[in-house]
Amino acid sequence: MNMLAVNDTTFRSHIKQEGVTMVDFGTHWCPPCKVLKPILDELGSEYGEKLAVLEVNCDESPAVASEYGVMSMPTVIVFHNGVPVDKLIGLRPKSVYESLLTKYV
Template sequence: MSLLNVSDQTFQETLDKNNLVLVDFWAPWCGPCKMQSPILDQLTEEAGEAVTIAKINVDDNPETASKFGVMSIPTLKLFKNGSEVKTMVGVQSLQTLKELVNQNQ
């Protein structure tokens, strides 16, 4: 599995190239986003090739955040085969994220 930093320009390509993508909509000034980041790092290590994690800075990439209706951060969205299947707002636990990945493989 990999952790990618994506932009408005590379977002769709990332969805198209990967079966299961967990997208973290975040910003550097966001305290809860800073809490979510190490959890995503741990998920990267533990989930193997099951999911690709993509991080998108909403300040630098407002087009994608707007397209997907992101109003609060962190927002995590799971995409399967390019289609959105789940949205979670706020910090999510490692266990919650692992269960989500396992349910959608």
């Protein structure tokens, strides 16, 4: 499963109301964002139906980025049952994202 690109208009309709959604806030020109994308793609494949992975381009969707206080990229926010429960700012090793997910999946 690849990450699903969402924007200001479609964001809410893709946050799982039951289960876990991981949202990557970044841009196309951000080098750490480019490194993070394959890591999150991998996690999406490994967790399958238990995890939705969304991608928000902050240049194209400033309203949703602002709503969730995204000031630096990449920022990953984990939603559990539709509610934001965790936030990681900056690029981290895959193991950090995995240990974060184990709390909710």
